[in-house]
Amino acid sequence: MSFKILVPVKRVIDYAAKIRVRPDKLGVETNNVKMSINPFDEIAVEEAVRLKENTIADSVVAVSIGPKESLETIRGSLAMGADAGIHVSASADMQPLGIAKILKKLVEQEKPKLVILGKQAIDDDSNQTAQMLAGLLNWPQATFASKVVVDKASDKVTVTREIDGGLETLEMKLPAIISCDLRLNEPRYAKLQNIMKAKKIVVPTKTPEELGVDVSSKLKIVSVEEPAKRVGGSKVQSVDEVVANLKKHAII
Amino acid sequence: MMISRILQKNSINRLTINTINSIKQSSSSSYHTTSKDEVVSMSNIKRNDEFSTLTNQDIKHFKDILGGDDSSRMITDKDELEGFNQDWMKKYKGNSSLVLKPKTTDQVSKILSYCNQKKLAIVPQGGNTGLVGGSVPLFDEIILSLTNMNQIESFDDVTGVVTCQSGCVLETLESYLNAKGFTVPLDLGAKGSCHIGGNAATNAGGIRLLRYGSMHSNVLGIEAVLADGTIMDCNSTLRKDNTGYDLKHLFIGSEGTLGVITKISIITPPKPTSVNVALLACNDFNQIKQILIKAKKQLGDILSAFEFMDRPCIDYVLDHQSTAKEPFDKKSPFYVLIETSGFHEQHDAEKLNAFLENIMSEDLVLDGSLATDTKNISQFWKLRETITESLGKAGAVYKYDLSLPIDTFYSIVEVMREKLKDKAVVTGFGHVGDGNLHLNISTPKQKYSKEFLSNIEPFVYEYTSQQKGSISAEHGIGYMKTGQLHFSKSPASIQLMKLIKNSMDPNVL
Numbered sequence: 001m002s003f004k005i006l007v008p009v010k011r012v013i014d015y016a017a018k019i020r021v022r023p024d025k026l027g028v029e030t031n032n033v034k035m036s037i038n039p040f041d042e043i044a045v046e047e048a049v050r051l052k053e054n055t056i057a058d059s060v061v062a063v064s065i066g067p068k069e070s071l072e073t074i075r076g077s078l079a080m081g082a083d084a085g086i087h088v089s090a091s092a093d094m095q096p097l098g099i100a101k102i103l104k105k106l107v108e109q110e111k112p113k114l115v116i117l118g119k120q121a122i123d124d125d126s127n128q129t130a131q132m133l134a135g136l137l138n139w140p141q142a143t144f145a146s147k148v149v150v151d152k153a154s155d156k157v158t159v160t161r162e163i164d165g166g167l168e169t170l171e172m173k174l175p176a177i178i179s180c181d182l183r184l185n186e187p188r189y190a191k192l193q194n195i196m197k198a199k200k201i202v203v204p205t206k207t208p209e210e211l212g213v214d215v216s217s218k219l220k221i222v223s224v225e226e227p228a229k230r231v232g233g234s235k236v237q238s239v240d241e242v243v244a245n246l247k248k249h250a251i252i
Numbered sequence: 253m254m255i256s257r258i259l260q261k262n263s264i265n266r267l268t269i270n271t272i273n274s275i276k277q278s279s280s281s282s283y284h285t286t287s288k289d290e291v292v293s294m295s296n297i298k299r300n301d302e303f304s305t306l307t308n309q310d311i312k313h314f315k316d317i318l319g320g321d322d323s324s325r326m327i328t329d330k331d332e333l334e335g336f337n338q339d340w341m342k343k344y345k346g347n348s349s350l351v352l353k354p355k356t357t358d359q360v361s362k363i364l365s366y367c368n369q370k371k372l373a374i375v376p377q378g379g380n381t382g383l384v385g386g387s388v389p390l391f392d393e394i395i396l397s398l399t400n401m402n403q404i405e406s407f408d409d410v411t412g413v414v415t416c417q418s419g420c421v422l423e424t425l426e427s428y429l430n431a432k433g434f435t436v437p438l439d440l441g442a443k444g445s446c447h448i449g450g451n452a453a454t455n456a457g458g459i460r461l462l463r464y465g466s467m468h469s470n471v472l473g474i475e476a477v478l479a480d481g482t483i484m485d486c487n488s489t490l491r492k493d494n495t496g497y498d499l500k501h502l503f504i505g506s507e508g509t510l511g512v513i514t515k516i517s518i519i520t521p522p523k524p525t526s527v528n529v530a531l532l533a534c535n536d537f538n539q540i541k542q543i544l545i546k547a548k549k550q551l552g553d554i555l556s557a558f559e560f561m562d563r564p565c566i567d568y569v570l571d572h573q574s575t576a577k578e579p580f581d582k583k584s585p586f587y588v589l590i591e592t593s594g595f596h597e598q599h600d601a602e603k604l605n606a607f608l609e610n611i612m613s614e615d616l617v618l619d620g621s622l623a624t625d626t627k628n629i630s631q632f633w634k635l636r637e638t639i640t641e642s643l644g645k646a647g648a649v650y651k652y653d654l655s656l657p658i659d660t661f662y663s664i665v666e667v668m669r670e671k672l673k674d675k676a677v678v679t680g681f682g683h684v685g686d687g688n689l690h691l692n693i694s695t696p697k698q699k700y701s702k703e704f705l706s707n708i709e710p711f712v713y714e715y716t717s718q719q720k721g722s723i724s725a726e727h728g729i730g731y732m733k734t735g736q737l738h739f740s741k742s743p744a745s746i747q748l749m750k751l752i753k754n755s756m757d758p759n760v761l
Binding site for chain 2: 014015016017018032033034035036037039072076186189190191192193195196199
């Protein structure tokens with residue numbers, strides 16, 4: 001059976017762009033703001049492509065769920081070395097559960113041995129999709145991976161995870177889910193030739209309805225606000241004043 | 253404002269004006285370069301004793317003008333004076349015992365008027381990031397620092413015109429404008445420290461000149477104080493004003509020799525929302541020329557930067573920058589960085605992709621990559637922007653900033669390489685889109701040596717002169733190149749400059 005890796009990638013606001021809350025306070029401004037591939041997803045693509053280059057995997061399929069602009073994110077992944085792409089047309093504000101359900105359907109169709117995702121998207125910081133997908137599929141999962149070693153012969157993968165106390169190493173039987181953390185690898189620059197080649201690859205667009213998935217949102221965003229503006233401090237003249245101020249602001 | 257020095261007795265060819273107050277733009281360097289050069293000895297010039305020496309009475313007078321003598325207004329402490337007396341390359345050092353930090357144009361006027369009367373020499377200083385020793389004293393000139401004059405006064409979001417005091421740090425001005433959706437039409441490595449007034453005084457160039465033009469194009473008005481204290485208000489926010497001689501242009505690029513700029517109005521463009529950077533690897537300079545022609549034609553209005561560097565530059569960066577990585581599988585002799593900036597992501601991407609396909613199909617590149625997200629964009633730019641710092645870390649560097657015709661642009665590098673052989677590493681990089689080459693000759697692990705310098709000068713200047721190029725494309729003259737002005741300007745021009753200088757500053761402050 002061919003060793004396929006599925007890599008979901010998300011189009012998010014570029015990490016360096018200035019974020020502004022929309023006037024209706026239900027989200028952030030995305031009009032005319034620079035968008036890029038989610039940095040953790042880029043790391044996931046890089047890891048998958050490396051596994052292919054090390055002749056462990058046979059093919060890498062990038063999938064993105066979102067509006068038509070998500071196709072750009074898929075093309076970027078193809079330029080990095082993914083072989084094929086799938087676009088699922090959906091609104092830009094999908095929730096992790098909906099994404100996980102769609103991915104489950106795609107997994108059933110594509111039959112990958114590994115699904116490698118970024119640990120979280122930098123726009124919502126949910127950190128849920130990988131875990132939910134594992135639950136829906138009843139597959140083993142290793143999140144916050146900082147090292148991935150596949151043993152093709154014994155059909156296992158060993159993952160080192162970054163956890164609060166340090167590093168944890170897990171061994172899982174394939175197929176499995178892995179979510180990537182920052183230190184897993186450094187993504188390559190997509191080469192011009194590959195960027196050009198990627199443009200010629202046909203990427204099919206599917207819909208959630210075709211896949212038979214109900215993506216209605218179970219969550220409602222009540223409000224989005226900017227963090228409170230930093231109020232300037234004030235200088236005091238003596239230690240007594242410091243103490244008095246601390247007491248006044250109920251810190252001590 | 254300027255100290256006139258007779259550099260060589262009986263020399264009629266050399267310019268006798270020594271521009272001290274030039275805040276030169278640092279072409280592409282971070283602030284913390286430490287050059288291992290020794291301090292250039294000023295022994296070949298002597299202090300002109302027609303200038304007075306500072307007395308306690310003078311200091312008291314300044315205290316009255318500034319309203320106090322605490323260190324936020326005046327500096328007399330020896331240790332604190334160090335930073336002001338030395339340029340950031342640590343190549344030039346003066347011996348001033350007083351720094352004045354006025355807050356208003358009026359104070360500047362009173363200070364200059366007094367100095368003019370008492371014949372006290374002055375050097376205006378901005379961010380002190382210049383590369384030609386123009387912003388530090390030669391001897392004991394009073395340092396007039398514009399640091400306290402950093403107020404942004406007004407901004408018109410219809411015209412994009414911003415008015416601010418000359419001591420505004422470029423980066424601060426940029427942040428202010430960014431918040432309003434605009435950007436300074438000027439960008440250079442020293443942005444964290446240089447002052448906008450200094451940028452104007454030195455007609456700073458930078459990486460965006462290709463797109464927005466020079467300071468001459470973007471400055472609409474200047475308020476300056478002349479040597480005798482007269483306040484020249486040429487400050488206008490009007491885009492078009494043909495009433496009389498356009499005096500503000502005299503100050504732009506004057507390197508502080510004709511007046512102290514106190515206020516400036518600049519027209520600023522809206523900040524582009526879609527930025528892409530392509531990094532290309534080329535085999536020879538001819539390919540770069542072809543790519544430049546195509547870039548101008550095919551990228552046209554979205555082209556915002558076109559820089560090049562040769563292989564040795566990348567090697568230095570890889571050696572001295574821990575976060576830099578080899579961009580492509582194979583090493584190539586040349587690299588080109590092309591930046592596009594626009595307002596419509598899709599439109600820009602289409603243009604850029606078509607351009608890249610075109611140059612690839614004509615075999616003009618060995619390899620290349622396109623960065624569309626900020627992380628990769630800044631990594632590509634780092635390869636270009638950290639060259640100066642990396643060179644500085646390796647040892648003594650002899651820097652030349654030349655404007656050359658595009659046909660012979662790179663040949664000076666090859667000629668110098670042939671001439672110096674393995675005594676030095678010759679590198680070339682810079683704003684090839686503007687015809688501006690930064691020739692940097694590095695002697696790794698060695699100190700600055702006058703002997704070695706003689707292998708390079710005056711040959712480089714003579715060569716440039718023959719090509720009818722400029723011996724200082726953007727860095728200015730400062731102290732470093734006063735003797736070389738004749739290589740790029742005719743005697744008649746130099747005479748006229750002297751005439752203007754003498755009529756505006758007869759005491760040659």
